[in-house]
Amino acid sequence: MQFRMILLLMFAAATCSGAIAQQTKEPAKTKDKKKPVPEFRWVNPMPKNHHPALSHRTFPSESLGVDVGYVILLPPEYETSTRQAFPVVYYLHGGRPGSETKSIGLAKPIFDAMKNAEVSPAIYVFVNGGPVSHYDMPDDPKRKGASVFTEELIPHIDANYRTIADRSGRGIEGFSQGGRATMRLSLRRPDLFCSAAAGGGGYASEKRISEEDGYENPNLRFSLGENTWDLARSYAKRKSPVVRWMIYVGDQGFNYQNNLQYMEFLDSLEIPHQRIVVPGATHSAKQIYDAQALTIMKFHAANFVQSATVDKHDGVPAKNVELK
Template identity: 30%
Template sequence: MRNLILLALALLLSPTIAFGQPVSPGSSEHLALARTYPSAAMQLELGYHIYLPPAYEARPEERFPVVYWLHGGSGFPPGVLAILSSRFDAAIRTGKVPPLIVVFPDGLGASMWVDSRDGSLPMESIVVSELIPHIDAAYRTIASAPGRILEGASMGGYGAARLGLKYPHLFGAISMLNAGPLQEMLDPQNAPTAGVERAQDTLDRVYGGDQEYFRSQSPIFLAEQNADAVRGKVAMRQLIGESDPLLENNRRFSEHLTALNIPHSFEVLPGVGHGSPRAMFAALGESYWEFFRVFLEGSSSDEP
């Protein structure tokens, strides 16, 4: 019962689009179809959106790589799914990136993409043990690490980093956009974007007020723990705006990866702040797609 109450609150407070029915073709979100999957962990149907490339119907024998795109603490605000799915669609149609599927999971509010300390919202387990198997069963995917990419922004960038570093056998590439929190400990008095009250709420609600639990879930710790499994096997990039309050934490995380000899790219985007995807995409231009293209072409060359 407690899980159901928490989930209901999360859905009410989250600005994500309602799940359960495909969005009509006339909707601004028509490229990102709304679907559901059964969650044993939550004992109900949970939602996601999915973009399928034109080749999915045109080439019915083919399997496709999947990008799992993780949202930030405010979910997908109105219009963002349309922007993201339209960008992927245009890039695929113009040959900037090979055909791929994009899945937009619902993180049920500010879950941090973590299994909460008290077990009430096992978001990590939901993604890894329920959503991904559902996607692989329901769609023609490349169901292995060379066919899976994690990307996310802000909280979603943190989620992409930690899930990719924790499960390198599941994901072949990690793309972090203005990711956070990437520090080793969550100090509410020093929370660059969240502020004291929100950071304390996150620490208490998700991590049970336990700094050691926060550290055990952090990308810093997971990079240390799984460096050998990640090194040279998982492609990684960090993109961060020069005006983003999370810049220094991102820079320190990049230095941490370098010290662990984990290859990755780190790019600071001039004039870009936090929570400004349009500015970030504008600063990147067409170079945004190179990470996907290089990874997918390399993965294809490794196929038997």
């Protein structure tokens, strides 16, 4: 009897301690972990199975004191037409931080269109946008993507490839962060570009920078006036040199409405621009290129021809056209 009592007491004690342990055990964490921000590099390795016409190159940046990477796509005629100079389209990637390899998935439709003679040949350069993707950070000489592009990469390309080394043969294009930058840099430096195609840009963020003393968010502040809204106001006062703009966006993308708002803003300033709205496309450069790559490429090609044959300061606006 006494032995039974001892066993019962031991069982009860074990059960109680187990219950206490169960109660005091840390609850399982259910919060999803955020994806880690990739480490920024000025030179990034090419992914496997990239398009064979792409080449990865670097140039020495004097301002940074390091090499900077870029990816270049030469047209099929480049090696055979050895006396021909070609226009250049600089493609600005989306997302942060920068990498020259982010948008190279677009190389196939671009190259195929040139190979099939559907559009005139051009060189495409995929740019590394720097730590904050195509922005220069005030008071930080090592975090400048915009000026490394405009002041160093462009001269390097003109010096090392057979380019039309003039704004009449130079275009700029990008998507998302790159779309914002396409508008921002072409508005600020119309002396560099005759053609600009801005895809899916976050103009609500640019508007916030304009209205909130340069702050995109509490931890990120840019130079005053360095945004697509203030720069458009400044350009509207002179409208020269003439840049021909296109804005394209998918109607299912999260930046669709703010793109419409920005286009209305450009209309109010009488800044002409062509428009592409892709039905059913989300916030995806690939989806938009699947539907409209040839239209976008022909836009640049027509602007190169037009800018090469007319007075660069003629002030003649391009007619607004909406393509669907």
